[in-house]
Amino acid sequence: MARLTGAQMTLESLQREGVDTIFGYPGGVVLPLYDTLPQYPGIRHVLVRHEQGAAHMADGYARASGRMGVCLGTSGPGATNLVTGICTSWMDSTPVFALTGNVTRSLLGKDGFQEADITGITHSITKHNYLVMRPEEIPLSIREAAHICQTGRPGPVLVDIPKDVFQEEAEFDWTEQINLRGYKPTTEGHAGMIRRAAELINQATRPIIIAGHGVIWGDAHTELLELAEKADIPVITTFLGIGAFPESHDLSYGWLGMHGMFYANMAADQADLVIAIGMRFDDRAMGRFKDFNPGVKIIHIDIDPAEIGKNFPAAVPIVGNAKNVLPRLSDLTKEAEHQDWRSWIDQVREEHPSLHIRESRRMLPQYVVRTLYDETNGDATIVTGVGQHQMWAGQHYFYKRPRQLVTSGGLGTMGFELPAAIGAQVALPDAETWAICGDGGFQMTLQEMAVLVDENLPVKIAIFNNGYLGMIRQWQHLFYDRNLVDAAMTQPDFCKLADAYGIRAIRVETKAEVAPAIQEARAHKGPILLDFQIDQEENVWPMVPAGAALSETIEAPAEELAR
Amino acid sequence: MNPSANGSRARHAQHTVVAIVEDKPGVLMRVASLFRRRGFNIESLTVGYSEAPGLSRMTIVVDGASAPVEQVEKQLYKLIDVVKVTDLSNEDMVARELAMLKVRCNNVNRHELLDIANVFRADVVDIATNSIILQVVGDEDKIDGLVKMCEPYGIRELSRTGRIAMVRGAKTTTVHEPEPEKIAKFHATQGRRVEGELPFSSD
Ligand SMILES: Cc1ncc(C[n+]2csc(CCOP(=O)(O)OP(=O)(O)O)c2C)c(N)n1
Ligand SMILES: [Mg+2]
Numbered sequence: 130m131a132r133l134t135g136a137q138m139t140l141e142s143l144q145r146e147g148v149d150t151i152f153g154y155p156g157g158v159v160l161p162l163y164d165t166l167p168q169y170p171g172i173r174h175v176l177v178r179h180e181q182g183a184a185h186m187a188d189g190y191a192r193a194s195g196r197m198g199v200c201l202g203t204s205g206p207g208a209t210n211l212v213t214g215i216c217t218s219w220m221d222s223t224p225v226f227a228l229t230g231n232v233t234r235s236l237l238g239k240d241g242f243q244e245a246d247i248t249g250i251t252h253s254i255t256k257h258n259y260l261v262m263r264p265e266e267i268p269l270s271i272r273e274a275a276h277i278c279q280t281g282r283p284g285p286v287l288v289d290i291p292k293d294v295f296q297e298e299a300e301f302d303w304t305e306q307i308n309l310r311g312y313k314p315t316t317e318g319h320a321g322m323i324r325r326a327a328e329l330i331n332q333a334t335r336p337i338i339i340a341g342h343g344v345i346w347g348d349a350h351t352e353l354l355e356l357a358e359k360a361d362i363p364v365i366t367t368f369l370g371i372g373a374f375p376e377s378h379d380l381s382y383g384w385l386g387m388h389g390m391f392y393a394n395m396a397a398d399q400a401d402l403v404i405a406i407g408m409r410f411d412d413r414a415m416g417r418f419k420d421f422n423p424g425v426k427i428i429h430i431d432i433d434p435a436e437i438g439k440n441f442p443a444a445v446p447i448v449g450n451a452k453n454v455l456p457r458l459s460d461l462t463k464e465a466e467h468q469d470w471r472s473w474i475d476q477v478r479e480e481h482p483s484l485h486i487r488e489s490r491r492m493l494p495q496y497v498v499r500t501l502y503d504e505t506n507g508d509a510t511i512v513t514g515v516g517q518h519q520m521w522a523g524q525h526y527f528y529k530r531p532r533q534l535v536t537s538g539g540l541g542t543m544g545f546e547l548p549a550a551i552g553a554q555v556a557l558p559d560a561e562t563w564a565i566c567g568d569g570g571f572q573m574t575l576q577e578m579a580v581l582v583d584e585n586l587p588v589k590i591a592i593f594n595n596g597y598l599g600m601i602r603q604w605q606h607l608f609y610d611r612n613l614v615d616a617a618m619t620q621p622d623f624c625k626l627a628d629a630y631g632i633r634a635i636r637v638e639t640k641a642e643v644a645p646a647i648q649e650a651r652a653h654k655g656p657i658l659l660d661f662q663i664d665q666e667e668n669v670w671p672m673v674p675a676g677a678a679l680s681e682t683i684e685a686p687a688e689e690l691a692r
Numbered sequence: 693m694n695p696s697a698n699g700s701r702a703r704h705a706q707h708t709v710v711a712i713v714e715d716k717p718g719v720l721m722r723v724a725s726l727f728r729r730r731g732f733n734i735e736s737l738t739v740g741y742s743e744a745p746g747l748s749r750m751t752i753v754v755d756g757a758s759a760p761v762e763q764v765e766k767q768l769y770k771l772i773d774v775v776k777v778t779d780l781s782n783e784d785m786v787a788r789e790l791a792m793l794k795v796r797c798n799n800v801n802r803h804e805l806l807d808i809a810n811v812f813r814a815d816v817v818d819i820a821t822n823s824i825i826l827q828v829v830g831d832e833d834k835i836d837g838l839v840k841m842c843e844p845y846g847i848r849e850l851s852r853t854g855r856i857a858m859v860r861g862a863k864t865t866t867v868h869e870p871e872p873e874k875i876a877k878f879h880a881t882q883g884r885r886v887e888g889e890l891p892f893s894s895d
Contacts, residue, residue: 233890233891233892233893234885234886234890235889235890235891235892236892248718249718249721252718252721252722252725253725253726253729256770256772257772257773259882259883260717260718260883261882261883262881262882262883262884262885262886263881263886266878266881266882269875269878270882277772292893293890293891293893302874304874304875306872306875307875308871308872308875309772310714310775310867310869310871311713311714311769311771311772311773311774311775312772433770434766434769435763435766435767435769435770438760438762438763439763
């Protein structure tokens with residue numbers, strides 16, 4: 130055993146947990162840690178421009194790669210700036226490890242300069258958090274936190290370390306063993322329940338699979354494919370489940386929810402059996418709970434027992450990891466054909482295509498996404514902000530693999546786009562990474578462009594510039610009698626901004642320029658910004674209005690299609 | 693916790709849940725904030741050491757109308773520091789509460805109060821010229837009854853502990869899972885304040 134300072138222990142422990150990157154920002158109480166960083170060349174520190182960016186970068190890193198992302202902030206404002214990012218990761222169950230410094234122990238609880246009770250503040254948005262009061266507690270605190278972060282249903286954790294704990298020396302005692310009496314995720318799935326689920330599947334005439342984020346985090350997409358193909362079950366995903374099932378597959382029927390495909394919503398609403406895998410029956414996905422498909426039977430497979438029965442009663446609850454449960458379920462499932470049922474959905478899709486892009490001389494946002502899809506052969510990693518552009522990116526790009534779409538679903542955090550794309554690019558340096566940004570959301574975190582330059586990351590920034598908080602304009606237009614209040618925004622010249630950061634930029638003003646601009650961006654080695662001056666008035670369709678049921682999905686009104 | 697003016701509670705469906713939790717700083721806050729966030733109303737919450745070192749036993753009475761007990765249990769289990777949760781609602785249980793009442797009295801009516809205390813098997817734990825402290829143990833109904841009887845004399849102070857409960861017979865809510873020594877040591881100190889004078893440095 131060696132004697133190390135708390136700062137050394139922290140970095141040593143993180144390294145042993147496989148951490149290769151920290152997204153962080155310095156401050157007084159974490160200076161001992163920064164002082165020690167050069168001793169750990171295996172850990173790359175990415176200096177962000179705002180701690181919110183650090184948390185989103187760690188999240189983007191995690192979502193794109195499946196590995197735990199780490200962010201770091203100083204006490205007080207540094208820590209509170211992380212909160213939006215931690216909550217974003219909490220709502221979408223992604224493994225983000227937040228490390229914060231705090232004031233020296235003798236000042237804790239005395240409102241010391243830059244003291245914030247960050248463990249108290251983050252209780253309800255972390256899986257667990259630690260306030261470490263002794264240097265010798267650091268290794269096991271980090272080990273437990275990393276374990277909790279990445280196992281079971283993943284989620285953010287926070288470890289808070291006072292400044293003098295970083296400075297104090299102690300024996301570094303690394304324990305491989307973890308023993309948490311209060312944390313034993315159930316991963317196997319109950320054999321009897323799996324048998325009952327198979328019986329229901331074998332009897333069903335209109336079964337549908339709803340695949341969620343849990344399929345991606347459970348690394349169960351292959352197992353899902355096997356089950357769907359064997360039993361001939363149509364698959365729809367949730368918004369966060371996009372990529373869990375290849376969208377080019379015959380059995381793929383898109384995704385459901387507020388802006389999901391009409392036929393996906395109808396299929397979910399008309400099924401006699403819903404096989405819900407790694408999803409939590411969110412209101413954005415299910416519409417008005419009370420009127421979702423009355424009479425449907427639900428098989429709910431989830432690693433988190435608290436999700437089962439939370440919003441909908443399950444006929445068969447299965448607590449377990451999709452990766453373990455699905456093969457056992459497939460084994461007991463009979464080969465089947467659901468020709469009638471699939472023809473019915475096919476018919477609905479033919480009559481209500483949802484993803485058809487009308488001919489128009491305008492630069493329709495849908496057209497921009499589809500062109501990006503064509504130009505990138507559907508291979509790029511797409512990272513989005515929140516709003517209309519997010520929905521179009523989900524709809525009009527067709528995803529083939531898990532982790533291909535990185536987006537804030539549960540919290541819906543504007544400003545996620547650029548930093549999350551940076552994190553994704555750091556995690557996968559060779560993946561073509563596009564940040565699809567709202568002109569509003571981009572301005573919440575645009576300072577992170579400096580990180581692209583510092584780290585020479587070839588992220589392609591595509592701003593969907595409609596001069597509006599588009600989703601707000603859409604709601605005011607549809608539900609507030611066109612009373613547009615503060616939805617329009619005077620935008621800066623994004624190209625000049627990029628230029629100021631030393632990033633190349635192209636303003637794209639006509640439809641004809643879209644494809645060439647994308648080609649140029651792809652050919653460019655470094656980061657680049659494309660300012661797409663998209664049609665300003667376009668709305669996202671289909672739509673399940675707030676409080677409506679999936680069966681009440683409405684499609685684009687004729688006058689909008691004639692625009 | 694919504695005691696009405698006379699210290700008794702509105703009677704409706706309640707769940708009695710026993711949680712075995714790690715004896716660590718912040719556990720009470722985690723549990724309380726979970727209940728607040730999920731909208732589960734706490735009628736009473738009582739916590740103290742248990743038979744196992746390092747573990748505390750919490751008895752929580754939840755307003756049944758505010759929460760399906762199954763969700764309460766599952767959400768509690770999600771807290772890492774919660775080791776075991778048992779719902780006693782459908783068990784044959786012994787439930788008790790302790791209360792202390794400081795009641796106004798004088799030389800004339802003191803004996804009446806002593807009679808009342810006697811009927812409720814309450815103990816007199818303090819006596820002065822113009823007040824008396826009664827201590828009573830029992831289920832909530834019994835305590836409500838005593839409170840009601842004392843009201844006409846003037847209750848100056850009422851303090852109730854909230855319910856603790858055990859299942860009758862051999863069944864327990866105990867956890868039999870000792871931790872490896874090193875980990876037990878870590879969990880025993882984790883997050884606790886360091887004793888003694890600490891160096892001062894301000895940044
Ligand atoms: C941090 C934050 N604040 C407010 C909102 C509410 N909100 C949702 S979408 C939206 C408009 C987004 O505008 P923009 O980024 O330009 O995207 P667009 O809808 O125009 O594509 C707003 C304000 C939010 N989701 N996140
Ligand atoms: Mg906009």
